[in-house]
């Protein structure tokens with residue numbers, strides 16, 4: 831549903847693209863390191879068993895440092911409000927100017943398992959076990975940090 835009639839309906843740039851682009855409904859300037867919540871003027875009803883994920887656009891990320899704070903944002907199947915995007919300017923020096931109508935992020939819809947969790951006394955053994963957070967080694971560029 832378009833909550834803002836002048837905003838473009840989310841579209842894929844090319845057949846087969848995973849994401850449909852979402853546009854900003856307002857002009858905003860994001861200072862270096864700052865974040866701002868921007869409306870897209872779009873509300874959707876996803877089928878149960880799917881989720882909408884809000885991803886940054888790689889071109890904007892590479893060119894200007896624009897990203898999404900909570901990437902990927904989660905749009906629940908039952909959500910009927912306006913999709914909003916929490917943008918962040920990762921550039922250290924230059925503000926980012928977003929204009930109403932600019933394509934700021936992309937929505938990817940995926941299937942999800944709606945698992946019911948059951949409490950148990952113990953878990954089965956695996957080769958990984960409880961090792962995580964770098965336990966397998968191979969970190970890039972951690973000079974002097976004891977990696």
Ligand SMILES: O=c1ccn([C@H]2C[C@H](O)[C@@H](COP(=O)(O)OP(=O)(O)OP(=O)(O)O)O2)c(=O)[nH]1
Pocket residue numbers: 884900902903904905906907909912913914915916
């Ligand atoms: O980038 C996003 C992320 C979320 N939402 C909306 C849709 C989603 O279904 C709802 C809740 O999102 P989430 O569960 O991530 O946020 P929360 O902080 O846990 O809020 P809640 O308590 O409402 O679940 O907010 C957006 O519009 N954009």
Ligand SMILES: [Mg+2]
Pocket residue numbers: none
């Ligand atoms: Mg939540």
